[in-house]
Amino acid sequence: MTDPIAPQILIVDDARDIREPLGQYLRKQGFRTRLAANAAEAREILAEAGIHMVVLDIMMPGEDGLSLCRWLVAHDGPPVLLLTAMADETDRIVGLELGADDYLVKPFNPRELLARVRAILRRAPPEVAAPPSGRRVFAGWLHDPDALSLAHEDGRRVDLTSAENRLLGIFLDQPRHVMSRATLLDLTAGREAKAYDRAIDNQISRLRRKIEDDPKKPQILVTEWGGGYRLVAEVAPEGPEHGA
Template sequence: MPDPIAPQILIVDDARDIREPLGQYLRKQGFRTRLAAHAAEAREILAEATIHMVVLDIMMPGEDGLSLCRWLVAHDGPPVLLLTAMADETDRIVGLELGADDYLVKPFNPRELLARVRAVLRRAPPEIAAAPSGRRRFADWVHDPDTLKLHRADGHVVDLTSAENRILGIFLDQPRTVLSRSTLLDLTSGREAKAYDRAIDNQISRLRRKIEADPKQPALLVTEWGGGYRLVAEVAQI
């Protein structure tokens, strides 16, 4: 089963015998996938899911792939890899001019598509976590990200740094999910060239001193040896 925080690929192709085997293949390679048979279904998925890349067939009934590609680029959508027919050189050129990141000619070797997907994702700018918004309750605490404060049930208030505020927001977004150090670095800072995992350990240690009854034996923000960290709490929007 793919990692719940692995990149999610949307495959848009009206040919079921292409999109379904391709989805299965990418899942075996560790990606999460969503499948759409046409542009309208793709738009619905894009509106409700976090998509990191779109593999998009050009020739589809109704709205074609070039139109959807144009819309994605105009709305700062995820990177696009176009699937084109052998004879559609003009469409490939138009697609690249519209802002598609790469293309692949049908029929294709799945291993080549996998290599191109990985290459496009490496080139994509890192996804920086947006500042958390909305008050949420977990354990005895209420997190108010707008004021960078934690309010405990007994009235005690704790101030957070902007880094602590951001990383706590990430854990509250994904409670009970193991988040690796590298994932946390990607989400908090974009993992700049010389970032190192110990920076995350230091932030976790400081956050524990603020939220744990006993920071030396954490019960909320626990360590998963060899994996990373996990927030052990139910989270509710207020």
């Protein structure tokens, strides 16, 4: 069984006979994998899953790999390993100029690809979210991340653990966005943490007990079935009326 906190690799290749065997091979080596047949599918996966690296074919119908690579680099996406045809020397050079981390020429030995994947991941910085900063208001609450606390407009005050504080900060950064468990794990713990999907569920439950009027029927931090969790409240910086 694949470790649920193992690095997750997105393989983007329109050739099914390449992406599926490659996905199986990397899973046997201990990685988690996601597969996409084109750039559009890749963008959807990148939007909802915690991806640590992209193995990307250059020659694809529709949007090609170079275009997707350019977009990933521009948006501070995960590192990219390009797959190129033997004759595409120009594309390889352009890909590296765009910011790809490495390339591999087809046909390739899976063991060489594995070595390059591991080398790229070793160079990648840990994906641990920075501590939240800035006091913000939402659903009647004032979040003070430096004090690890919440204050309600009705006078209630609750303390947060470091994990709860970080998790709440992530939701406040992206209100109304669905956050998958995989994404939350990556942002709160990083790939080195000894975490698992239920750890996020447990943290969500504890956070709900502190911010919801009825934790069993949450109205602020809601569950998106099959998708993850979403903060449905409006979020704003602390205004003068909330100051001490």
